[in-house]
Amino acid sequence: MNQRASHSELNQYHLGSWYSAYRFIISFCLLLIFLATYTQLAPEYPYPQLYLYVLTAYVVITSLQYLALNKIQAAVPRQLVLIFFADVSALSLLALALDGPNLHLSLLFVITIFAASLLLDARKALIITLAAVISIVYQLFLGSILDFASLKNIGNSALLAFLFFVVYGSGQIAVRRFQILENLNFSQSLELNRLQNINRYILEQIETGYLVLDDNCHVVLSNPAACVLLGMPPAYSAEKYPLYKAQPDLFQLLKFEALQNGEKFQFESQQSRYHIHVHVQKLNVPHQTLTLLVLQDAQRLNQQVQQLKLAALGQLSASIAHEIRNPLAAIVQANDLSAGSAPEQQQLLSRMISKQAKRIDSIIQDTLNMVKNKETHAVLLRLNDFIPLLLQEDLADIQHKIQLHMQQGCCIYFDEAQLRQVLINLIRNAVRHNDPEAPHIELNIYPHEQKMRLDVRDFGQGVAVQHQASLFQPFFSTEITGTGLGLYLARSFCEANQAQLTYAEQQRGACFRLTCQRAEL
Template sequence: MEPSHYSQLNQYHLGLWYGAYRLIISTGLLLIFLLTYPNLTADYQYPQLYYYALGIWVAVNAVQLFTLKFVRRWIQAQFILIFFTDVSVLSLLTLATNGPNLHIGLLFVIAIFSASLLLDAHKALVITLIAVISVIYQHFIGSIFAFSSLTNIGNSALLAFLFFVVYGSGQIAVRRFQILENLSFSQSLELYQLQNINRYILEQIETGYLVLDENYHVVLSNPAACHLLGIEPAYSQERFSLYHSQYDLFELVHFENLENGEQFQFESQQSRYNIHVQVQKLIVPHQTLILLVLQDAQKLNQKVQQLKLAALGQLSASIAHEIRNPLAAIVQANDLYQDSEKEQQHLLNQMISRQANRIDRIIQDTLSMVKNRETHPVMIHLNEFIPLFLQEDLADVADQIQLNSDTSLYIQFDEAQFRQILINLIRNAIRHNAADADHIQLNIHPYQHKVWIDIRDFGTGVDVPDQAKLFKPFYSTAINGTGLGLYLSHSFCEANQAQLNYIQQEQGACFRISCQRMIP
């Protein structure tokens, strides 16, 4: 719908309301006149004129309202005729009484304001001028019949001024209404487009979605969900009861008191699919909804297997690539060994030993990586643990570590894995520290409900393009590195509900372990 058509439709409905108002007012005035005339004869200068004008106005109003309702053509012409009728009848009523008065003046004001809303500015101005002329020149007509007075002339002038004020106010209101109307139309159009996009997305995706209200009625579904559950596709466009449409799923959802994030599988008698269901609670204003994410369990298992095979292939290729380099060095050293002098043979033996140790480290780190060891978190008092750890595990480099920790802090972590993480990060920082720097920093401090453990060096840092690869297996910038230290440290942190991140610094590199702060 175009904005102009939308505006015309609103204008038409407003005109119907004004037509009903005219009929009610005219009928009411006629009944009041018939009931009060015997007691208020002095208030009417020409009672017969007042009576006939009201009677004609009631009849014309009824006809015009009927025409406006059922003959939806020439709407603007009908509006013009309506307001011309109002101004003419109100002028006659003013003439039939003792000049302009408050009651008829208010009816004039309402008619002029309505004309400003329903007609364009020029036509509304013509209606206003007709009303002003009819009121201003009442005293000239009255002088012919000898009832004009200075009071009536003053009232007429004041009322004419009020008409112009109302016309101006009406034009300002019309402009404001048009701005709000256009804004409302634009917003409703955007909302409609977004709804169509959402509906299109839901119809295209293979994952099924069901949204249930508190009474287990489906308020939103997509064709994929209906297909998986064996429900008629027509249900996807309307609200329906889960109890009547899919009783098997209703039993599981209703009687099991499922928690947020819970997952389960079920087989329905209405469908040939084994369906994997994930439950999510949606908290929206004034109600709680349940989102059920439905997937074909067989396809889901196939995807999981494909991902495992892809990961295994990538891991195997990485291991083969990492082992190939030291193995080639060993083969080359072995070929040179027979024809070499004793001093060269000694150097070749050392080379073979180093490359064999490197292969062994790659194998050990790979086994640690793929081994799914259980974590055993314990409460660790960092202020006591860290100094002891530095003496026991890093005695050879303890003098190169500056420990900064003032507050007594506790975390929950698997102690063996925590030690391995710190060893990897601290030795890595010392290895990459600047040549003129005599220490690295180990900073421990609280932040909100977290504990931050920062290991910082003062070397060249990590280039921005390389930061995304830091925690990937077998990625290393060191010649003798296996590329598994950071990956294992990152995995150990995730296993203990902690995070390991690289923090950009102006100088050097900083790796931050973020743990939940515990209360002893």
């Protein structure tokens, strides 16, 4: 609140200083015009001596008030009140010397009233307006009584007095609007300053370096982490500067390389002890294109990747151990019970051991498929040709249970073998969980905005709400014989192809939706 008040007082002082300079110039020019034209226009001045004395005094007073306002910056509102009273008095006397106000003096009166409405509060501005009205209207009555003025201009004076009130009202409306805009601008400047401070604090605290360059390779923004990684003095972080002075090695690299959006590369410099990983991003701002370089310590980045791999390996190992322990315990128990059992019971236990051994083999096989580091090769797939061939070659035994709905011209980029494995898994799961009374499941392929959707839907019981969050976790399955790796593998394949596999809740049944970028032919 104090900041807003001081800001308003500062604006009032500046406007008052400009107005004070204006009135000095006007008074001085009026005096020069009178002195230069008096001999030719003497009849136009009914009381030339009064006109001359008032103008001379007005020039002296305006000059003194201008100097006082600039030299003594205290009690500015009081000085402004004195300034406007001096203006009203001088203009009234000038009007009296001319036997009534003319067009030029009327304009000066109007400017004075409007300036008072802007620079003073409403009450003081009203007092100035009333003083102007009284001085204009009643000076003619006083002049006629004392026989040095006539009442022939009383109509013009009354009209001018009415105009004063109109100008005062207009000025008050303008002041209110100015105040609203000023308050809005002040609030926005405070909010902008607060956001800038927050952004600066965040940039100073994070360990990732950010370097923003313009088209001339000048650094527009850099945080302390970027300066540390590049071996630049931290003093550069708050100002714009040429890159070739602070980091010539990086400048030479950027000078001869056409960096593309999303490009990544490694950078080393004799000026820095770090091996830096650089990620390039283009920033489109009005009237220019900026380049953002995201800088990270490559060694620390590799350490983080290794830690994530070890953490994932530990979680996977724990999950595998937990999944194998159950069938292994059943095998051990069946083996203990088989000794001394009847032949029929031994056959039953033998089948149980064989079944659990196959379950362990299935878990190991799915785990091996999951951890294979097979490289993804996305190619253009015309789904109108690919899907019928998939149903005929890989799903011939259940093809009659699949109802296909597909629009023409559906094309995507995807690894063919991985998409085949994903769809086989989803379709067989849907057939297995479908309602026995439902004649088929649905495979719906259609474009949605800039994406392509492949929906595999059944009409069974659906997935319980409490199980939906765990659907794509490894080794989660609602079936006793399931390994829980099918959906996990399917989602992994989709992510490797920059696609998404999600569960879309339906009123009846379950729907698994594969969403990927649509390819244009």
